[in-house]
Amino acid sequence: MTxxxxxxxxxxxxxxxxxxIHFYEFLGEDWGILFSHPADYTPVCTTELGYTAKLKDEFxxxxxxxxxxxxxxxxxxxxxIQDINETQDTTVNFPIIADKDRKVSELYGFIHPNxxxxxxxxxxxxxxxxKKVRLIITYPASTGRNFNEILRVIDSLQLTDNYKVATPxxxxxxxxxxxxxxxxxxxxxxxxxxxxxTAVKPYLRLTPQPNKD
Ligand code: BEZ
Numbered sequence: 001m002t003x004x005x006x007x008x009x010x011x012x013x014x015x016x017x018x019x020x021i022h023f024y025e026f027l028g029e030d031w032g033i034l035f036s037h038p039a040d041y042t043p044v045c046t047t048e049l050g051y052t053a054k055l056k057d058e059f060x061x062x063x064x065x066x067x068x069x070x071x072x073x074x075x076x077x078x079x080x081i082q083d084i085n086e087t088q089d090t091t092v093n094f095p096i097i098a099d100k101d102r103k104v105s106e107l108y109g110f111i112h113p114n115x116x117x118x119x120x121x122x123x124x125x126x127x128x129x130x131k132k133v134r135l136i137i138t139y140p141a142s143t144g145r146n147f148n149e150i151l152r153v154i155d156s157l158q159l160t161d162n163y164k165v166a167t168p169x170x171x172x173x174x175x176x177x178x179x180x181x182x183x184x185x186x187x188x189x190x191x192x193x194x195x196x197x198t199a200v201k202p203y204l205r206l207t208p209q210p211n212k213d
Contacts (some may be wrong), residue, residue: 002109005136009034009127010107016095017077021067024131026095031064031158032127033150036110036120040072040080044122044144049096050088051147062154063129069097069104070120112138126153128161163210164192174212179205 003009009032011024026032035052037045052066059066072080077096085091097104099120105111110120124145126135135153139145156167165177181203183189189197197207 001107003107003125003133003136005133007133009125009131009133011131012104012107014104015074015098015100016067017074017081017092017098018095021095021097023067026067027065027127027129027131029063029129031062031129031154033059033064033066033124034069034108034127035066035122035124035145036069036105036108037122038116038119038141039070040076041083044142045070046080046084046087048144048147049092050084050090052094053084053088053090053092055147055151056093058151062151062158064154066094067097068094069099069110071099071102071105071118073100074098115141124150126150126157128157159209159211165207165210168206174209176206177209179207 001010013020013022015021037048039045049068052068077098081092081096099105102111105120108123108125110123112121115121122139122141122143122145124135124137125133128134134157137145152172155173156171159177160166164180164183166180167177171177179189179193179197183192193207193210195208195210197205199205
């Protein structure tokens with residue numbers, strides 16, 4: 001199955017390094033990051049999972065739960081977690097799904113047969129509290145993901161879900177944002193953006209991030 005932005009994220013039950021996971025119960029009302037990696041005991045994946053563990057407080061601040069996945073089994077995950085903890089100077093604090101039968105990988109399209117017939121690719125899906133898919137990325141096996149970018153996307157999604165704004169290229173928390181083009185009425189603009197705005201072009205209007213003092 002192929003999932004696309006806006007789809008409802010498929011629910012599932014599967015084994016993991018922390019026991020059986022019922023995905024929707026695991027997520028609860030939080031945001032979720034489900035990310036696949038090609039295999040346990042591989043160098044890039046070791047750094048990715050270690051870095052993700054170190055972001056625990058950043059995820060908690062944003063109400064996000066992380067969960068990893070590969071087609072290795074629980075025993076393999078548990079042994080590898082010890083290596084990650086040792087080499088990355090952290091404690092893995094999220095489950096790794098043991099998708100031996102590829103049930104979840106197939107639901108989420110994490111196997112790309114032309115890349116590998118058997119291994120999951122390096123994909124990541126952001127799921128919102130309504131269980132909607134909000135971001136899908138897939139990286140080559142040779143390139144580790146930038147998890148700071150994932151936090152940046154979550155900040156953008158959480159902001160733009162609540163205000164009629166979008167975030168420009170390379171935006172970082174606290175920087176100016178753009179007003180969505182559909183708002184044209186001056187009274188509405190004043191009400192929604194009391195700090196004012198700069199119209200660089202009629203369609204490109206910058207305003208201070210609305211939820212910052
Ligand atoms: C890695 O995680 O290091 C890796 C996995 C598959 C292919 C190449 C690198």
